[in-house]
Amino acid sequence: MNLTKVLAISGKPGLYHLETQTRSGFLATSLADGKRISVGIRNNVSLLSEIAIYTFEKEVPLTEVFTNMKNFEEGKEARISPKSDGATLEEYFSQVLPNYDRDRVYASDIKKIIQWYNLLLAKGFLEEDAQEDTQKS
Numbered sequence: 001m002n003l004t005k006v007l008a009i010s011g012k013p014g015l016y017h018l019e020t021q022t023r024s025g026f027l028a029t030s031l032a033d034g035k036r037i038s039v040g041i042r043n044n045v046s047l048l049s050e051i052a053i054y055t056f057e058k059e060v061p062l063t064e065v066f067t068n069m070k071n072f073e074e075g076k077e078a079r080i081s082p083k084s085d086g087a088t089l090e091e092y093f094s095q096v097l098p099n100y101d102r103d104r105v106y107a108s109d110i111k112k113i114i115q116w117y118n119l120l121l122a123k124g125f126l127e128e129d130a131q132e133d134t135q136k137s
Contacts, residue, residue, distance in 0.1 A: 003066075006049070090107060
């Protein structure tokens, strides 16, 4: 699982794959529709490999959360809709990451994680095969 070039861009829906750097920022391709966009240096951008989820003991990297979800779902899409109500999302997430900090991880965060998981799974970014990871880089 290689998420080092997968981006979340503030103000833009979905996830993006970093293509190349430019003088004024970089080019990225939407994982949802394949459209390329130019992202300026002023945009707030997060690498998925740098995002972590709060638990009571430590911060768990998002890659570990996705691995837990993939094992829980036996390699299939999430069994609940990201549009489910907050209580349902929290109950589901407590099965994936039992010790997550309920005061600091909101239902909106869980919704986004489920959406990202489904998209990354569909696009093959959650595969453990090192050969596939190098093809995407």
